[in-house]
Amino acid sequence: MVGSPVLFIAIPLLAAFIIPLLGMIWKESVRILPGLVLVYLLTLSINLLGYVLDNGPIIEIIAGWTPPWGINLVFSAFSGFLVTLMLFLGLLVWIYSYRFKRNVDFEPAKKYFILLMMLITGSVGIVLTGDIFNQFVFIEIVGISAYALTAFYTGRDSAEASFKYLIMGSLSAGFLLLAIVILYSQLGTLNMADIARNIHTVKPVYKITALIFFIVGLGIEAEMFPLNGWAPDVYSQAPGPVGAAFAGIVVKSGVYAIIRIVYTIFDIEGAFDFLVIIGLITLLFAETAAIKQIRMKRMLAYSSIGQMGLVLVAFGIGTEAGVFAALFLMFNHAIIKSLLFYAGSYLVFNSKEKYINDVSGLGKSMPITSFLFALGAFAIVGLPPFAGFWSKLYFLIAAADSGMIMIIALILIVSIVEIVYYFRVVNKIYFSKKEAHVVPQRPTFNALFSMIVLGLIVIIIGFFPDLITGILHDASRDLMDKTDYINNVLSITH
Amino acid sequence: MEPILYKVFGAVVTIILAFVVGMTYMGLSRKITARVQNRVGPPVYQNFLDALKLISKKTAIHHGIMQMMGPAFFMVTSIGSLMFIPVLNDGRFFSNLNFEGDLVFLLYLMVFGPLGMALGAGQTGNPNSAIGVTRGLSQMVGFEIPWVMALVALMIQYDTTSIVGLMEAQSASGTWLVFSSPFAFIAAVLAMLGMFRYSPFDIVGAPTELASGPVAENGGKYLFTMMSSNSIFAFVKLTLYVDLFLGGADNLIELLIKTFAIYLIPMLYGLVSPRYRTEQAVRYFWGWPLFFGFLAIMYAVVF
Amino acid sequence: MMNDKNSQKIVDIIQNYARLHSLFVLAYGTGCGAIEIPPTMTSRYDAERFGIRGAATPRQADVLLITGYLTTKTLKRVIRVYEQMQDPKYVIGFGSCTINGGMYWDSYNTIKVLDKYLPVDVYINGCMPRPEAVIAGFVKLQSLIREGKAEGAKLYKDNLEQYRENQKKVIPNWVMPEYNW
């Protein structure tokens, strides 16, 4: 065993505190340190993942109390995969925002990287922890750092967006706490595995109420309709990389939490159908709203909401194929949406209102960025031979196998809407006349690098999906059998 | 080798016959028109004189190669379609080049003529020609439909698309198709009115309005070619009608009588009619003729 | 064989026979005389007996019928039409005006003597000449053709310069393609 899951939480948290201290000594270290941390964690998580795939999940106990009393971290194929994905995206975010502009002064950079570290800490923690209260804490960490990051560009709009986010976040916290309280009052334990073992003893009334509170609380993080009002403003106001981080990291952790709750902890069949329904509604409203947007980032935000809805539907299918498709969708969404955010935020970099029209005719002046954006657009609407196609295909097959033909039809219709608004942008980029007042902003080298990496992944996965499918299969299998999870956690002693 | 020569010889004779008969009919029509208008009218052989005069014109002009191709195309149509039509029922002598006539083939071959002439007319660059051409083609689209419906009705009724087959069917049943499928005959005859371009459907070459339309730029040899192929074409159409509806002809006399009987219909109808505008003509063909065509098909399907 | 005299003569006889019996008249009413053409053609006098019929365009016509006076303006068109006609072609001067100006003898804008501008084969005098006269004129033309004397076109070709000279005298702005026969 190469390392312990604790490090995933400990190190970035530590880094977050060290950054300002080091900043006093050597300013540049503020930028470099997070990178080192993320690289280390990424390698570590990859190693652990390899280990886990061979021989079972790793259960780490904190402070010596064995479950169900103590807090424990679970690094299984499922959570491990998500952690690796998050860390990878975090690394890209770091590379991208190493120098977001030619010259950023010291103070904002410091704040930025501290918050970023905390964000990653919280998200990873949400995924890894096996204790719901602990999870609640991590969600709070994420929330706080996210509010701050949203308001990073200290301006009226960003403050407003951040405030909205704050309101919603605190609502979600309240509901989560309620849910946890209910469960604790019924079962007297906070350990997920323990709860899962005894959940059948709880009276349905409490059970369902708790579930509802959980769903509402986490749904706000996971951009579930109608709880996702904060998302568009936040995405459009936060800096580009932060938007990517939200789409790739925070939302993923929220979805993970919901899935963990629904799949592992509770034993309510109706929850799955509920996921399908709510996912569809989210998808519909998000896409229909996206097609009417005139601002770049808002459009991307709505589209990412829609993708999340799709993921929820996929999870709601409830079969292993469904979970597999859902994970694949999450992976693709993380990669492609980050790519779109990166490229898009450079396309509208210098336009004040961030209108879509301002990207007109930039294909000439910034060819690589435009190409990458087009690539992302093609991939996310699921055109072969790009990554997005496979996940969509798997999803449809999974849905068809469980006989949801109408739902398939609905989703396909919606994805036509998606095609329309993405292709509008691509057309504008390549085939429209350039707006006079827009000055193209050449991306910095590191930003370009991270974008190109993402683009390569999109293409490579498109041609060789086998690279990713194996691990996805393991992860989905791992999520599916909850008894195994329970036994693993509860059987642990030291 | 002998049969080929025999066939070719037969073909040549057929062409000559068609030419002579067609010319004579044209002359007769002029004569009859004159008599109806209480005139003496030109001699019956007048058209031959005209043809001879036209061909013995000393000089000629051309606007380009297509002007020469156009009349040739028209001639191909006339003679080619003549080749596919059995002139006499069991005619050993007037055997033609083809093996058995096929109606669909004939339909297409027959509409090629106007297109060829249209190309020829287009090359001359005379706007009147082009206008006349558009009118002619539009009218053609008009009358082709009832004509085809009639033929389809026949095809259905006798389950063959070959003229010879139809003729055999008539000789077998002993009754002419006029009587056994009257609606088809009506539709076909109404279509024929348009096919012969006599009034009321002669707006194509309205002499004073369009200066004789498509042929405006063609004199001398061109006019001769068109005239003769026109007369051959007239013979072809008449023979086709006779073959289809009047049970063909066993000998020349019968052929002449029957063809002339058919020929009288458009001619006399033309004598007493004013002129239609193009869209009126097209609408006319898509009125009653179409109705009769449908009737014919119904009839054919039922019986 | 073509240069064999007798056969050539025979051919000519046949062709002339055809020509004289089918005269396509260009229905081009230049003057008041045009009013006399319809009665000539229609039932009463029925010129079609003689194979005379109207032709719509000069390309098809054999006979150019100058019906009455010619203003200088019209002359230009008439010349154009005549040059577009194809050999053999004939011109019939119709009415006194074509002979000597007739009642327009002192008009400033009608040409007096048609023969100076176009080679006239047959004159029909009278103002107006009645249809019988017209038909008589045609018969005269036919007899000329039969004898092979109706050589107007040849005349025109041979001394084109002189004709052109006369024409250009009365037609100031001369824009016309060359007559290249």
Added chain:
Amino acid sequence: MEMIHLILIIFLGGAVLTYFAGKVNDILRDALFILSILVPAILFFTNVNPESYIDLSIAGFNMKWGITHFGWIFSLIVLGLGVIVSFYAVSFMKGRDKVGSFYFNFILSIGAMLGILLSQDFVSFFIFWEIMTWSSYLMVVYNGNQVQKIGIKYFVFSAVGAYAMLMAIVITHSITGSFLITDLIAVFPQLSNQMHILIPILFLIGFGVKSAMMPLHVWAPGAYSNTPMAYTSVFSGALSKMGVYGMVLIMITLISHIPEGHWFREVIAWMGAFTAVLGTLWAVAQDDAKKLLAYSSVAQLGYIITGVAIGTELAMLSALFLSILHALFKGTLFMAVGAIEKQTGTSNFTEVSGLIRKMPWTFLASLMAIIALAGIPPLGGFVGKWMLYESLINSNHYILVIMIFFSSTAAFLYCYKFLFGFFLGQEEKEWAHVKEAPALMVVPMIILAAGTFILGAYPGLILSPIDAGMQAIGFEATQGHYWEMSVILNQWGDQVVLQPIVYAIFAIFLFFFLFLFFKSRKNTRYVTTKDISSSGEVPLEHENLTFSQNFFQPFLRAVEPVMRRQIDKYYNEFGRGLEAIFDFGRRIYTGNGQTYAIYVIIFVIILLFFKNNLFG
């Protein structure tokens, strides 16, 4: 390394290389472009033999690649047309911008089409289908700003079709558990009735869009007329045939379990006929050559669809024959328009006229293609039409015969309009400078046109492979079997029978042409088109006497009641309705924090209220 892999890789790599070679050197780029289409074509026809398959597995999907005898016919169209047009394209694109992307998409779409033909399973079929779609989409929007709407329209329609197909595919997979086409065909008879209808309809939508079937055709005119002509000839010639291919492959093999004259076939056949009629009428109404040809393509595809839908041996034979022929002559015509546009700068009949003496070879090619299009014997078009009629009459579709015949007669109108508008009529002064197109553009046209002629004289050349292909998908041998109704067709396969007719016709034509040519040759003068009998007037240089404004006005007046209704309008209405709905969706996000908070509360209340219905 399998040969098929190699071919597809050459296509892909060639596309990319050509694109980047454009940055280096133009000659190199052109050479690469031609090679990366020519080489795979040669490899394909030499080394790939039908009915030999290779299996591969990607992402847990078992795929099967290989060409059937039936697909081979279409590969003939795709690669043959692709190669010939590629030469044309090099000369056509000379001196334009975005040549690199043009070549890229060109190669890619050709490769994708071949891939479609090669793929024997639905996954790879769909993948190649989508690649073909978006590469052609990039061609449609090649001309940039003003065609965005058209491009979006095209892509949306294609996407609707593609997703319908995808839905059918996944449903099939959920039933059969496999993606192989053969498996579907094998399993199909045992399916439930509702599947019997649902799956074919979904596939029909998918393929109907590409083959511009009646309600789904609205994208076609705009798309065809706005792509660069060099590609349009492939677009209309080959790419639309992919729809036909799919239709034949899926529909007929599926429906062959449904008896002939089943309502489903009838519906498709009628759709095809209506497509033909309306397409023709609209083509007559056009004043722009590209639009005219686009509509005429729609109409021609209508014939083919009808033939496919009738589905008797003869009908299929005629449909396939027509597909190949349509590829030939429509390719020629689009190329001719391209040439004219390149030389004169416009493709509008009302502007350009009298080019026959300037561009004689283009005229010759167009003339032959037009004669083939109009279906006049002895050129190829007639053979296909003839067989179509025979099959329609055989299978008692009498009204369809009338409709098809009507549209093919009305086709004469636009055929003539095409020839007259460009080549005939007055020779205007402003076009005096026009020269014949470069040889690299003319030769391909002539080759294709000659192809139509050869197919007319020797249809057996192509009919026998088609026959083999049809036997491969389970039809009886058609050689001379079905044609006793028309005796000339008896020994259709061999060339001896048709020849006398062809020869006779040409002998007659030649005789009279020479007669007119040499009769009194000395005294036959050439006169310009200004020297016409216009009542004695002498038209001056600047006076334009060409008759080209509202050319077929009387005819259009006659058919006006039909033309008044356009399907586009309904689609637009539908679109506007959707927009309204979307707007409502947008309004939900008021951007107001309190509202969002209220949403949350309401949501919770609703959930708590309905909890038993939702989770109980």
